[in-house]
Amino acid sequence: MPLLDSLETRARTLFNELDSLPIRQRIEAINRIRLCLHEHSPFAAEPVDCVQWIPGDLIEANDYNPNSVAPPEMRLLELSIEADGYTQPIVAHQASPARYVVVDGFHRQRVGKKKGAIRQRLQGYLPIVVIRHGRAGAADRIAATIRHNRARGVHGVMPMTDIVVRLLKAGWNEADIARQLGMDDDEVLRFKQVSGLPELFLDHRYSRSWD
DSSP: HHHHHHHHHHHHHHGGGGGSOOOOHHHHHHHHHHHHHHTTTTOOOTTGGEEEEGGGEEEEEEEEOOOEOOOHHHHHHHHHHHOOOOOOOOOOEEEEETEEEEOOOOOHHHHHHHHHHHHHHHTTTTEEEEGGGGSSSSSHHHHHHHHHTTTTTTOOHHHHHHHHHHHHHHOOHHHHHHHHTTTTHEEEEEEEHHHHHHGTTOOOOOGGGGG
16 A cells, blocks of 8 residues: 555654654653654544653552552562563553553552662653543542452452542442442442441431331
């Protein structure tokens, strides 16, 4: 296909100029080029369509993730990244031009920021994708985190209770929480009960079987 061949040739000519740039400038140039490609991609609505390399110091953990990984699994994750490389980017919310907050991948970012061979290999950078702008609200980000790790992680009762309470106070109802977090109604109710906060039950309809 002549047109595709021509586009590729011109692109390669442009990309060859990258090799002459210092590493930091080269990474920044690659990020910018990927963003330009992303704008014209038929998959522009998908975050994974645009992976960027961001300095690890600009990426921080969120303050609500209830997912925990036992030490053996953490060691396995580190070994996996050391041997196989990063096969999954970190999912983040861009809070400002120079600040990213993890939505999913807290442990992947922890491994990458840890001093050692992996951080040295990545020169202090980490691969991220940025969540859709329409999902950047606090409650939506919390829900996205739970959806990402609920099936594969271990959620403590109290941390998950805190999540449910936080979403209820943000204006979500029980049906919203059950649907968005992949729970059933009884699970949401149990977390409300564990919270011990009477104000969460002001509008709750109790079953007759509880009388």
